[in-house]
Amino acid sequence: MQRVGILGGTFDPIHFAHLAIAEEARVVLGLSQVVFIPTAQQPLKQQHFSSAYQRLAMTKLAIADNPAFSVSTIEVERSGVSYTIDTIQTLxxxxxxxxxxxxxxxxxxxxxxxxxxxxxxxxxxxxxILERPGFELDWPALLDQFPELAKRSVRIQGPRMDLSATELRSRLQAGLPVRYLVPDAVASYIAQQQLYLA
Structure with a gap:
């Protein structure tokens, strides 16, 4: 059976850690493709700092040079709150x-x-499951709640890149560079659209 990965997120903005974990999962799990799915509205986040279509555009720019990566507009087109279960059921x-x-x-x-x-x-x-730097997952407690995860998950150790969209937005608001933290095309788009300014 063909395996395909899904990396969903706000991507506000997308950065190299997103791309690195997608590639790591692709190689480790033998995924034929990784589909990036920008959310329209993430239910566990209070606000977005750029529009869904701007985040979609940045995602397309970020993955353009990897033929194993693609972007789905399924959640952006659906609009409203993006629930992962709805997306998975549709797929x-x-x-x-x-x-x-x-x-x-x-x-x-x-x-x-x-x-x-x-x-x-x-x-x-x-x-x-990609390990996040500085975060210790309580795996036994999670398995107590979701015992089926034991057979339906793989824990992947790397790469450990301590990079977040929150940090990038703070840098941009402070007038600091994000070059080498996001793809050049994404940095150019952010500048052109004047995103994340104080």
Whole structure:
């Protein structure tokens, strides 16, 4: 069965850590493709700092040079709150022959009990769990809540890049460079659109 990875997120902005973990998961798990899915509105985040279409544009620019990466507009076009379970159910219906792998950071997975229809999600998708620097996942506690994760997940150790969109926005607001932290095309787009200014 063909394996395809999904990396969802606000990507506000997308940066090299996103790309690195996607590539790591692709190689380690033998994924034929990684699909980046920008959210329209992330249910566990209070606000976005750029529009869904700006984040979509940055994501397309960021992945342009990797033929194994693609972008889906499924959540942006659906608009409203983006629930992962809705996306996975749609993908399963459209392409039932694919084994879908959600690529998630250990810090995000720690909040799995707060995700909409989390138990259903664990039944439909596999999880590629990337360790997040400075964060210790309470794996036994998570397995107590979601025992099926033991058979439907793989924990991946690297690469450990301590980089966040929050940090990048702060740098941009302070007039500091983000070159070598985001792809050049993304940095140019941010400058052209005058995003994340104080």
């Amino acid at each position: 399963h219906q459209d392409q039932p022959h694919i084994e879908w792998w959600l690529i998630v950071g250990s810090d995000s997975l720690a909040t799995l009990s707060r995700w909409h229809a989390a138990h259903d999600l664990v039944q439909l998708a596999h999880f590629a």
